[in-house]
Amino acid sequence: MLHRCYPIVDLDFAGPRGAVRLAGALGGAGCSMIQVRAKNATGAQYFQFASQVIDAAGAHCRVVVNDRLDVALAAGAAGVHLGENDLPVARARQLTGDTFIIGATAREPDAALAAQRAGANYLGVGAVFPTAHKHDTRLIGLEGLSSVTHAVKIPVFAIAGITVENCTQPVRSGAWGVSGIGAVAGADNPADAWLAMEEALELEREGQKLL
Numbered sequence: 001m002l003h004r005c006y007p008i009v010d011l012d013f014a015g016p017r018g019a020v021r022l023a024g025a026l027g028g029a030g031c032s033m034i035q036v037r038a039k040n041a042t043g044a045q046y047f048q049f050a051s052q053v054i055d056a057a058g059a060h061c062r063v064v065v066n067d068r069l070d071v072a073l074a075a076g077a078a079g080v081h082l083g084e085n086d087l088p089v090a091r092a093r094q095l096t097g098d099t100f101i102i103g104a105t106a107r108e109p110d111a112a113l114a115a116q117r118a119g120a121n122y123l124g125v126g127a128v129f130p131t132a133h134k135h136d137t138r139l140i141g142l143e144g145l146s147s148v149t150h151a152v153k154i155p156v157f158a159i160a161g162i163t164v165e166n167c168t169q170p171v172r173s174g175a176w177g178v179s180g181i182g183a184v185a186g187a188d189n190p191a192d193a194w195l196a197m198e199e200a201l202e203l204e205r206e207g208q209k210l211l
Contacts, residue, residue: 002122003032004177004201005167005194006157007184008066011038011049014185019049020056022190027057029191035081035103035179037066050075064101079103081124084111093119105159107140109151122155123148124179128170129161131180142173149174167197168204177201 007026009019019036026034036053038046050071054063062078065071069092072080079101082089089104096102103122104115112123125148127137137160149156155177158170162180170178178201187193 001032002155002176003198004171004205005031005184005197006033006035006177006179007031007190007194008035008037008179008181009053010181010185011036011041013181016049016052018185020052022185023053023061023063024056024058025191026184026194027061029194031057031061031194033062033064033078033101035064035066036077037181039067043068043071046071047074050077062101064103069095079121081105082120089115089118089120103157106148107138107144109147112148112152112156116152116154120154122157122176123152124157124159125149125175126158127160128158129163129166131160132182142169145170145175146173164193164197164200168200171201171204 009023011019014022036050038049046068050065057063064079064081065077066081067086069080069087081103083105089102092102101121103124104120105124106112106115125145127139128145145158156175157177157179158175159179162178163183167178184190184193
């Protein structure tokens with residue numbers, strides 16, 4: 001099962017202990033997949049952090065490592081998320097086989113189609129809303145998101161600036177779900193925040209089926 005709220009466990013945002021506690025809480029709440037992110041860590045630090053998150057999340061929560069295929073493989077992660085300046089998706093797929101999860105970042109339909117053809121399992125698309133957590137991106141808005149979701153067949157997660165209040169808007173633009181840092185990790189009770197967003201997203205999709 002692929003849930004619609006795909007949380008990012010960020011080392012810089014939550015800190016080492018907070019991030020591991022967060023992963024445990026999300027895994028305990030039934031979250032099926034989380035992404036681990038450590039932009040400023042060394043390879044050794046990232047490996048240790050990813051390994052701790054994998055252990056804390058539990059066997060039923062798949063952990064995807066942001067950017068670093070080497071760390072993902074060394075830590076025994078379920079997958080990797082590759083940005084536009086990371087290892088090409090096609091080469092990562094050659095190295096990992098069919099069961100390994102590969103996500104890719106895309107902002108335009110052509111790039112999204114290329115990632116899908118290269119073997120990506122899902123896309124992270126944005127920035128959909130303004131955000132303080134990503135500085136290497138540009139705003140494409142809901143219109144840009146819609147152009148990508150209608151171009152590909154694989155699941156699309158809207159990224160950047162996601163909140164409980166706006167999380168259903170990307171789904172109305174064709175996204176499978178949403179992915180982000182602060183809306184879940186910054187909540188007083190992250191597990192409850194994840195569950196609330198997941199319920200809102202699922203209700204939105206069910207409502208669309210009735211139209």
